[in-house]
Amino acid sequence: MRTITKSVLTGCILCLAAAALARTPAPPDAQVYIIEPADGAQVSSPVTVKFGLSGMGVAPAGVERANTGHHHLLIDLPDQPPPGQPLPADDHHKHFGGGQTQTVIELSPGQHTLQLLMADHNHVPHDPPVMSKQITITVR
DSSP: OHHHHHHHHHHHHHHHHHHHTOOOBOOTTOEEEEEESOTTOEEOSSEEEEEEEESSEEOOTTOOOTTEEEEEEEESOSSOOOTTSOOOOBTTEEEOTTOOSEEEEOOOSEEEEEEEEEEOTTSOBOBSOOBOOOEEEEEO
16 A cells, blocks of 8 residues: 555656646747847957847746746857756856846857847746847957
């Protein structure tokens, strides 16, 4: 009897965990883009990055609201984040869970890539991902 109870309890926990990280559907016409700087721009550090969004709204992390998400700035990311996983918070993944629509970042001299990715209230990218074109800038 204990084995059955443990199995049922384990199954329930796994189902709840999977439901908690289920991917939020993206609105069909959602687009995120970088307003500034322009692709190919030569800039000085610190760099102001302005975010653009259409077809969906912005909501802070932790707020579950249909057709919304919050921005993540991917900086010099070597690989795309795995789908269905919460985004890490590190030097390559900047979170804007407060609903911010721009930031100022310090970058070393040289070439850098920037890309925006929207994520839901749990920092999980939407399905399909709402991701900007990757741009390359040069810091003088």
